[in-house]
Amino acid sequence: MPAANPDRRLNLAQQLVHDLSQQILAGELPAGTKLPTEDAFSKARGVSRTVVREAMSRLQAEGLVETRRGIGTFVVDAIPAGDFQATSPGKGSAYNAVAIIELRLCLEVEAAAIAAQRAGAEQVQAMRTALDQAHDAQQAPCTRTDFEFHLQIAQCTGNSFFIDSMTHLGNTLVAAGEQAVPALGDAMQMREREQVYSAIARKDADAARAAMRLHLTNCLGRARAVAEAGNS
Structure with a gap:
């Protein structure tokens, strides 16, 4: 099977980042909220786990989420x-x-x-x-x-x-x-x-x-x- 188009994968990851960041900044996902697992996001959004992983990395770099090893990924405090x-x-x-x-x-x-x-x-x-x-x-x-x-x-x-x-x-x-x-x-x-x-x-x-x-x-x-x- 050919590898996924990197541009398409990037666009899908960016869309997931956009959707989640809007929910976080709007207070729909308050600080402390545990996000679904990579597998759950993958199935719910119809995207690969690689896409989800890229999106989570971007959100973490922006200071909106943090990953706690062995526990999961959580929303952190954001400035409304x-x-x-x-x-x-x-x-x-x-x-x-x-x-x-x-x-x-x-x-x-x-x-x-x-x-x-x-x-x-x-x-x-x-x-x-x-x-x-x-x-x-x-x-x-x-x-x-x-x-x-x-x-x-x-x-x-x-x-x-x-x-x-x-x-x-x-x-x-x-x-x-x-x-x-x-x-x-x-x-x-x-x-x-x-x-x-x-x-x-x-x-x-x-x-x-x-x-x-x-x-x-x-x-x-x-x-x-x-x-x-x-x-x-």
Whole structure:
């Protein structure tokens, strides 16, 4: 039997890391929770034990789980997304939003360009699905649905550092960073995300880079406006 495609195995491991990290950061798997065995994960997810092992190693490297020899793998304490604001004493969420969107500009502009060069048909479709879900949530705050769209872009890069950064930091980045920005139904933001998607789908790296920069720069401008209004 031929060996499993390493790219497919990596993608499956990354998806498992994403799913579990979201459950941990959302508090659905609190600290102290014992995770299922490799064999149980393998059967439940329909993946090889090698995939599960790679995912557990990644989660352990990110400080979300620990393996106790002979006992099992357990969730460890993680900083909830809401606690991020407490790291900036004297500054409200609007100021945190400005700082975080500045960070996202450094990370996601180039990720969009790389995604345009590397995205496969299935990845583009997954990004389209995430984008449609974001647009459907017109009355919801910009949190998880918008994060899923940006995470799919990171997945398209095929670069584990981009993927791990968005997976590990995503809840905090978006939850804090978008609190000062209007809801997902904002027509301008919807157009901006469509431009990012369109550029990646047609494999135009320069256009993807420019569209993501425009989107996040506009988010930054809106966040700054809210921060200044709150300070007046």
